[in-house]
Every structure is written in C-alpha cells, then in structure tokens.
Amino acid sequence: MTRLFNDPAAFADEALEGFAAAHRRWVRPVTGGVVRSTRTPAGQVAVVIGGGSGHYPAFSGLVGRGLAHGAAVGNVFASPSAQQIRSVARAAHGGAGVLLMYGNYAGDVLHFGQAAERLAADGIDARTFAVADDMASAGPDESAERRGIAGDLPVFKAAAAAAEQGLALDDVVRVAQRAGARTRSFGIAFSGCTLPGADHPLFTVPEARMAVGLGIHGEPGIGEEPLPTADEAARLLVDTLLQELPEDVPGPRGQRAAVVLNGLGSVKYEELFVVYRKVAALLGEAGVEIVDPEVGELVTSFDMAGVSLTLTWLDEELEELWRAPADTPAFRKGTLDAPVPDAGEPSAEEDADPAVPPASEDSRHAAATVLAALEAVAATVDTHVEELGRIDAVAGDGDHGIGMRRGSTAACGAAADAHARGAGAGTVLARAADAWADRAGGTSGALWGAILRSLGTALGDREAPDADRVAAGVTEASAAVRRLGGAEVGDKTMVDVLVPFAETLAAAVADGQALTDAWDRAATSATEAAAATAALLPRKGRARPHAEKSLGTPDAGAHSLALITRAVHGVLIRRPHEDHPHDHH
Template identity: 75%
Template sequence: MTRLFNDPAAFADEALEGFVLAHRRWVRPVSGGVVRSVPAAPGQVAVVIGGGSGHYPAFSGLVGPGLAHGAAVGNVFASPSARQIRTVAKSAHTGGGVLLMYGNYAGDVLHFGQAAEQLNAEGVETRCLAVTDDISSAGAEDLDKRRGIAGDLPVFKAAAAAAEEGRPLAEVVRVARHANARTRSFGIAFSGCTLPGADHPLFTVAEGRMAVGLGIHGEPGIGEQDVPSADEAAELLVSALLAELPEGVDQARGQRAAVILNGLGDVKYEELFVVYRQVAGLLAEAGVETVDPEVGELVTSFDMAGVSLTLCWLDDELETLWTAGADTPAYRKGDARASAGRTDAAEQRDETAEAVPPATEESRAAARTALAALTAIRDTVDENAEELGRVDAVAGDGDHGIGMSRGSGAAHRAAAAAVEAGAGAGTAVGAAADAWSDRAGGTSGALWGVLLNAVAAALGDTDRPTARTVADGVGEASAAVRRLGGAEVGDKTMVDVLVPFAETLATATAEGEALAPAWDRAATAAEAAAKATADLVPRMGRARPHAERSLGTPDAGAHSLALIVRAVHGVLAAPTGR
C-alpha cells in the first residue's frame, strides 16, 4: 500500500513537485506537467506524452533528449485536462508542430483530443496518437479499442527519436503509427494496488491465484488462474504474444524485437530477472532476436504486484529509432545527454488569468444561486465518494468517487472566487467547468467540464435565467456530452441519466412549469434511469473488458449524476432558489 503521503488529494501535485526538484538537469515545471529544461532545436517536432499519476517513470520520467519534449501529468489514475495538456504543449513547441501521445483510455482520448483541437485553432499544428498495445483488452478485430500499457515506451521512443532526427510532423506521426501497429503487450498480477489514503486495494486475488490480462489503473484481470512458477509465468507471457503477430510479421522466426519485461510496482528486480532468463530463452527458441531488452519498472501502478511483457517487432527503421540515444530522469541509452538548465519555480508558466467580464445584477444573483448549487454538489459528492468508488471498482478502476470529489471541490472554489469578483452566472459556471476538468481529469472530468460549459453558455452574464433558458442549456449539455464522448443511451454511462433528465426537463418547462418543480420531475426520471443501468452491460470505457461483472450494479457516472441533480433540486426548491 502507499504509506507516505500527506493529504491524498494533494499527492499527485506534491509528487510532481518533488520529482522536479530532484531532476532539475532534465526538466522544469509548467502548469500541468513538465517540459525539457533545455528546449529542443527550433523547428523540431515536440513529442508531448501524458496521462495520470501513479505510473512513474511514465510519464514525467521520460522527458529529455531522445525522448519526450514534455509530459502532461494528471491526478492519480486520471488524465490531465485539456487546458493542462495545451499549456505543456505550447511550452514544449519550438515551431515544428506537436504530437500528443497517450494510452488509449477514454479520459485521455477526450482531453488530448480537445487539446489538439484548441492548439490547431491557435495555429499550432497538432496530431494525436493513442497507444493500443494490450492484447487482453480487446480482440485482434478491435485493435483500436485496446488500451495502452507498457507498450507506451517503444512507441514514444520511436516517435521521439524520429523528431530528434529533424523529421517533419507528418513523418513523426507515421513512425508513431508504425511502431504502435507492431507493438503488443500482455500482463499478469498477484494483487491490486492501493491508492494514497485508501485502506484496501482496488482489486484482490485469492491466495494462490493470479489475475491474467491486467490493466494499469487497478482494473481486475480478464481471468484468473493458479500462481505459476517464474518459468511458467514466462511461458504464459511469451506464448500469448507469439500467438498474435502484427500484420507484416509473418512468423516469429528470423524476426527482431524490442523486449520489455515490466514490473508494475511490487515485483522486484531480482524476480524480474528470474522471469526474463526464461523469456529470453523462449524467444531464442522461437527464432526471435532480442534487441536492447529492458527489464525493470517502466510503467507502474503504485504497489501492484504484477508484471507485463512487451514485444515491439522491429524493422530496420524501428530498430534504428529504438537503439538511438536518450537521456531522461528514468530512461537512458547511448549518448544524448541533457545540458544543465535553470528550473527555478518562478519559471513555471501559467496562463494569464482573464479579467471577470461585466455582468448585470440579475446575472450576479443567478451566479449566487449557481454557487449554492455547486456547494450542494460538492457536499453530496463528498458524502457519497466512498460508495461511488465501490460501485466503480466492480468493473472499473474504483477512482470515480475520488475524481468527482476533486472535480466538484475545485469547481466550487473557482465559482466562489468568480462570484466574489462580481462575475455573472455564465462566467461563474464557466470557471467551475474549467476547474472541474483540470482537477478531476479522466473521462468524468472532461464530460463534466463540457456539461457545465454548455450550461454556462446558456446562462450568460446579462439576463436573469428563465426555466426555459436552463432547460435549453441542459439540453445542449446532453448533446455536447454525447458528441464528445461518443456514448448513447444503453451504453451504461452517465448519458443513460443525462438524456432522460434533459428531455424531461425540456418537456416540463415547455408545459409551463417553474424551474423547481420541473427539475424535481426531471430528477425523478434521472433516479429511475440510474437504477436501470444495473441491468445494462458497458459498451464503452474501462469497464468494457469486464462487462459481465457489472451486471446488477449501476454505472458509477450515472449514479453520481442522479445524486447531483437531486441535490441541486434542494437548492432550487429553497426560498432563495430560482
């Protein structure tokens, strides 16, 4: 378990601060992550990687010459927000464009995709690539649905080495796609990890058993079997990867491969070497030539007792890029040394705070009501955070309660500051939206940011909001969440609650009901819809590989949304509500 921490909510920020202080030669801090302490040559493509905290050396430990130009780092097991990614990318950019790279998880896909859209709109040419190496998370017919685990490293490395050679953005993207297409990983685990402040792991495995096909966010494996010997574990890992060769690798014999035996946090180096001894022998028997193998902790999951094997099938181009020099805090190869550079805390670049736009007194009054609603949301989430985490852990990674608590708390603080500064309802709710997205990270952070921004746009800073105005904003929020996340009713997500809530609210207000009774009617529909998700199996997100496990349990995002809209009704129904 994680033993050394202060406030669990501050763990990721404090860990990143300490990391920077320990590695000033390589990195300097920027808002949302780190970039190289010495910028790359002008015109070089900037490779920016990222994801949640809890996976060190991924992602901040891989920033330096020959590897990433910057890393956007989110909260524990939660993607960084689009704003954080954009800030890191702009700090790393030297004129050659940006390639954003991350594991194929819903929250990362949403946030990095949003950041790319914003960067392109600002004139910074940006492309995205999600790593999809984990063979256990989807079948060979659904390669785009696979998640990224330790295969991140060879894919990141290939792209970064191509950038270091001075290749243009289109070529760097091509190399990254090529490396990703030829990379496969498979893992096993003997116990789950325990998040800072938690008193139990995200999943457990019975004594003498192990999980097969693990994720790196505390997701349980896709199956279980008896704990093997080290040689038997090696045989399982190697046989699983040799059973699925990428397109273009016709047979293993005569092929070359970059090999990574990765420890997930609680399997120590000597154990890994024992396993690698057999891995190397089995690959040699299969006629596979190993090239610059890596054995150690490269993509971890706090204290998870597990190990994964990655094979990146090389051709002449990929071998040159794999063996090229790199010099980062956690990964060094060949000759690519970082020069010393200043990394004073004062150098951290934050986006300039914008002045609060003018607002009418009617809108300021509505902002105070919105703040009261955000207070109720924060309190409701905090009261139910443990239960939300338990529900999420049935088939997911168990962090929904933590993420919602971070997000709702940050949203409340941002809105309170905006109201204090005289903001109208649109500005106050918009500030809450950005703060929720920044601090929660993950899929829910992105979606709640989009949801609240849609409501903020409808409220504006001029007029006193009417029931129809609010209903229209919620309707646009429902549409925006579906556009961004790609989910529809029946996929077992928050959309299963948001759609009936928005539709019922629209109907009630169109019939002339005041906002409070209309919201009550819509909240009742939301509660019924959330309960009904227990009968669904997930078709999206981290829970999808464990779909059957979630039967009988409601979706955590749907459940939290139902709790929230009911809490907001309490504010609207009060004498000061609108």
C-alpha cells in the same frame, strides 16, 4: 500499500514537485507537468507525453533528450486536463509542431484531443496519437479499442527519436503509427494496488491464483488462473504474444523485436530476471532475435504485484530508432553528453486571469443560486465519495469519487471567486466548468466541464434565467456529453441518466411546469435511470473489458449524476422565487 503521503488529494502534486527537485539536470517544472531542462531546438518537433500519476517512471521519468520533450501529469490514475497538456506543450514547443502521445483511455483521448484543438487556436500545429497495445482489453478485430500499457515506452521512444533526427511532424506521426501497429503487450497480476489514503486494494486475487490481462489503473484482470511458476508465467506471456503478429509480419522466425519485461510495482528485479531468462529462451526457440531488451519497472501501477511483456516487431527504421541514445531520469540508452540546463528559462506564458465580463443585475442575482447549487453538488459528492469509489472499483479503477470530489470542490472555488467579482450566471458556470475539468482530469472531468459549460452558454450573463433557458442548457449538455464521450443510452455510462433527465425536464417545462417542479420530475427519472444501469453491461470506457463483473452494480457516473440532480433540486426549493423571478412563462 502506499504508506508515505500527507493529504491524499495533494499526493500527485507533491510527488511531481519532489521529482522535479530531484532531477533538475533533466527536467524543469511548468504548470501541468515537466519539460526538458534544455530548450527544444528550433525546428525540432516536440513530443509531449502524458497520463495520470501512479505509473512512474511513466510519464515524467521519460522526459529528456532522445525521449519526450515534456510530460503532462494528471492526478492519480486520472488523465491530465486539456489546460495542463496545453501548458506543457506550449513550454516544449520548438516551432515545428507538437505530437501529443498517451495511452488509449477515454479521459486521455478527450483531454489530449481538446488540448490539440486549443493549441491549433494558439497557432501551434498539434497532432495526437494513442498507444493501444494491450491484447487483453479487446480482440484483434477491435484493436483500436485496446488500452495503452507498457507498450507506451517503445512507441514513445520511436516517435521521439524520429523527432530528434529532425523529421517533420507528418513523418514523426507516421513513425508513431508504425511503431504502434507493431507493438503488443499482455500482463498478469497477483494482487491489486492501494491508492494513497485508501485502506484496501482496488482488487484482490484469491490465494494461489493470478489475474490474467490486467490494466495499469488497478482494473482487475479478464480472467483467473492458478498461480504459475516463473517459467510458466514466461510461457503464458510469450505464447499469448506470438499468437497475434502484426499483419506485415509473416511469422516469428527470422524477425527482430524490441522486448520489454515490465514490473508493475512490487514484483522485484530479481523476480523479473528469473522470468526474463525463460522469456529470452522461448523467443530464441521461436526464431525471434531480441534487440536491446529492457527488464525493469517502466510503466507501473503503484504497488501492484504484476508483470507484463511487450514486443515491438522491428523493421530497419524502427530498430534504428529503438537503439538511438536517450538520457532521461528513468530511461537511458547509449551515450549523450550531459545536458546543460538553460539558465533562468522562463515558464510558458500563463493566461492572465481574464476579467469578468459585464452582467445584468438579474444574471448576477441568479449567479448566487448557481453558486449555491454548486456548493450542494460538492457537499453531495463529499458525502458519497467512498460509495462512488466502491461502485467504480467493481469493474473500473475505483477513483470516481476522488475525481468527482476534486472537480466539484475546484468548481465551487472558481464559481465563488467569479461571483464575488460580480460575474453573471453564465460566467460563473463557465469558470466552474474550466476548474472542474482542470482539477479532476479523467473522463468525468471532461464531461462535467462540458455539462457546466453548456448550461453557462444557455444562461448567459444578460437575461434572468427562466425554465426554458435552463431546459435548453441541459438539453445541450446532454448532446455535448454524447458528442465528446461517444456513448449512447444503453452503454452503461452517465448518458443513461443524462438523456432521460434532459428529456423529462424539457417535456415538463414545455407542459408549463415551474422550474422547481419540472426539475423534481426530471430528478426522479434520473434516480430511476441510474438504478436501472445495474442491469446493463458496459460498452464503453474502462469497465468494458470487465463487463460481466459490473452486472448488478449501477454505473458510478450515472449514480453520481442522479445524486447531483436531486441535490440541486433541494437548492431550487429553498430559493424558488427569490432567484427565479421568471420561473413561469
């Protein structure tokens, strides 16, 4: 249970502010996260890590010499936005390129990928690497689909130590890939975590049972077993990890491995030590030589009662990198001189608030309807926020409602500001898109940013929007979401609603229906499609490892999209001709 907080929506920002104030020797705050207190040496690759809040010491606590040069920090259990990541990377860049590293979650993959593209446009060579070490989340034949859990630490450490040695970006990426390929993790849990402001945990485990194969976002495990003794838990963890060795490791005997026994939040150090004594004995019996083990809280999940074991199978290069000194707020190895923070180091340059481009009177008029629609979206999300969280918690991490509220509220604020400054419909939507993606983070933040941006591009700032333009924008939004997220109809995602909504709207407009009537027809198909997702098994995203648990429950993203399409229809009814003079064609 998270007991000490103010406004739950401000929790992540306030935690980061306090962290930076407590650790000025190592870090300084920048927009989007923190970077080292000392400037990245000229010619050294910068390793920038990141992910959602709620996992301390990942990710901000791992910033310092010998480890990360910066960390982009998202909201609770939500990836940082592309803009946050770009801001941190620019502040950390030392002229030799940036490697962006994160756990393999859909939202992180989207936002870090977009950040790399924006950095490239800034003239910075940026690469990405997703850690995928969790054996429970996918089989060995689908290892690229695995989640990133506590294996983040040894993989981040290897790449960062390689950068510290002065290796070029290509070589730092190669080291990350090798460390990632040789890292495996597996975890168990005894209770779920409770987010700030929530009155119940994201999942519960029956008395005298444990969840096997948990995630670090409060996702339930893939199975349940009787509560073990400490020795039985150690045996389960070790046996599972020894069942799947990397391709180039012929067998455990004679191998050397970095070992991380990780507490997830409320399994305390003494308990971890009791488990570790058996882990060490079992690995010794298997012929594995343990190198510099780490036992403690390294990648947590708020107050989750759980433990995970990570093995990184070392070769000569990886062992040297694992043993290399590091000095961060939460992870230290070897000895380094105390850092001398740069005096008055400026923050990375902020993008000045760009001017609003000129717009026609028709488009400015339509922007008022766009703003009203966004306000209706935010109000609808606010009404249903708890329901959306509850649906999402069935097989995911329960934060869909929180993320949608953050995103829609921010989008409204940005849209209202742009509208007040005379922006056209296209610019109002574009500013709303950036604000939604930036504030919400996570997969839905990236996808809703793409939806609003596609609509904004179609409407533009010059013409009066008509039904054809709106339908074209929704069609492009549907294509953009499928491109970005990689999901198709049947995967149990928002795509199951967006595609039929877009197709029905386009067909109705082509039939000559007014926009209000066409939207009504499309919103009805969206509602039906969202309900039908209850019968589907998820094939994408965080719910995938818990597919069966979600049967009978609709997808949260699909459900929220259907609610939103109906709310926007209410705005179109209220303002049919006032702001849609070219509704018919």
